[in-house]
Amino acid sequence: MKTEGIHLAAVATHLPPLHPTRRAVAEGRYDEQDRQDSGIESVPDAGDTTGPDLAVRAARTALARSGHHSSDFAALLHSSVHFQGPDGWSAQHYVLRHTLDRPVTAVEVRQGCLGMLSALEMAACRLTADPDGPPAVLLTAGDNFNTPLADRWRASKLFLLGDAGAAAVVSRHPGFARLLAVGSVSTPSMEELHRGGEPLFPPGPTLGRTLNLEERREYWRREWARGVPPPMGNFADTVAAAAHRTLNEAGLTMADITRVCHIGFSELPLQASFLDPLDIDAERGIWEFTRTTGHLGAADPVAGLEHLWTSGQTRPGDHVMVIGASPGMEAGCAVVEITAPRPAHEEDARA
Structure with missing residues (x-):
């Protein structure tokens, strides 16, 4: 979907203390060979801080950076991967209460690790469809995988699960980046x-x-x-299709993309599922960052984009691709143009 007049006013990530993978091996939680194969050095571990509270911490920082007042917001869209709290309870309204505290709609976007990218598309649609309404939408995500129903170290060979909160302010007012196009492709x-x-x-x-x-x-x-074929399809093709369609809508090619924010897969799955389909190397992606965080669930896209911007690895005029995935299988992509330099004080750039 090509977009006009939609911006990112701010992004923020809250990363808890990092748990080194070497320590996890010493603790008997993780296998040494798996550690070496993954290439992941550490993952954030939130202890007993809830996913919604991680989202709130990130959101407060994003709101402070955005220049928007709470009355500017039309909606809050909250994403998560893991359990948020009591069954039948509304995590998104908890986040709303502790951030905007306004009588606007708060919606849960259950799209797995693609949640924030899907929410970005929804926010762009809302802000475009109602040009006379409030000019901003708040996106949040938060997960803590320290529960008996998840083992962050052994749930998958594709990734290690890291805890994080993330937030983005999507706006009709200029910010640090302009959204050029966003969309997704699925292979059901x-x-x-x-x-x-x-x-x-x-x-x-x-x-x-x-x-x-x-x-x-x-x-x-x-x-x-025993002769029963698995569901057929090539996820790398789905990733490539989402990327190239979004690039076409943005009027760009991969040659125009300065950096790519991808999800925090382990080294070989990242190469096969994202880097190879996009024909880029790890340096053009954000492996130097994701190898320290692992897979942050729905928070990955915002965490990667914030990292590039606040660390000075992008500058005004650069085009950045943000790409993610979810079960289904589905791949989502957004292309943004950086329109403002990094924050003046790097220490203010993180929640």
Whole structure:
């Protein structure tokens, strides 16, 4: 979707203290060979701080940077991957109460790790459709994987799960970046890959079943061995399709893209699923950052973009691609143009 007059007024990330992967090996939580294969050096560990509270901390920083008042906001869109709090409770209204505290709609965007990119598209649509309404939408995300139903070290060979909060202020007023295009492409024939033969009812968590994507991948290995083909599709093709369609809508090519913000996969899966399909090397991506954070769930896109901007690795006129993925399978992409220099005081750039 090509966009006109939509900007990022601010972004912010709250990263808890880092837990080194070497320490996790020494603690018996992680295997040394897996550590070496992943290339990941550390992940943020929030202890007992809730996902919604991580989102609130990031949101308060983003709001302070944005120059907007709470009365400027039309909505709040909150994303998450893991459990947020009591069953039947509304995390998004908790975040709303502790940030804007206004009687606007607060919506949960359940789109897995693609949540914030999908929310960005929704915000752009809302701000475009109602040009006389409030000029801003607040996006938030927050996850803490320290629960009995998730093992951040062994849930998947594709990534290690890191805790974080993130926020973005999407606005019709100029900010530090201009949104040129945003959208997504899905390959629903691959939906079963993340189901792996697990029954839909009763839902696994209600029975105490943990998040174990490796177990589901192993299911398909066994099925293939006995002659049952797995769901067919190439996720790398989905990533490439989302990127090239968004570039076309933005009127750009990959040659125009200065840097790429990708999700925090481990080294080899990152190469196969994102870097190779985009025909870029790790230096053009943000591996130097994501190898220290792992996979931050829905917060990845904002965390990467904030890192590039506040560390001075982008400057006005640069084009940045932000790309992510979710089960389904679906890939999402946004292309932004940096319109302002890095913050004057780097120490003010993080929540």
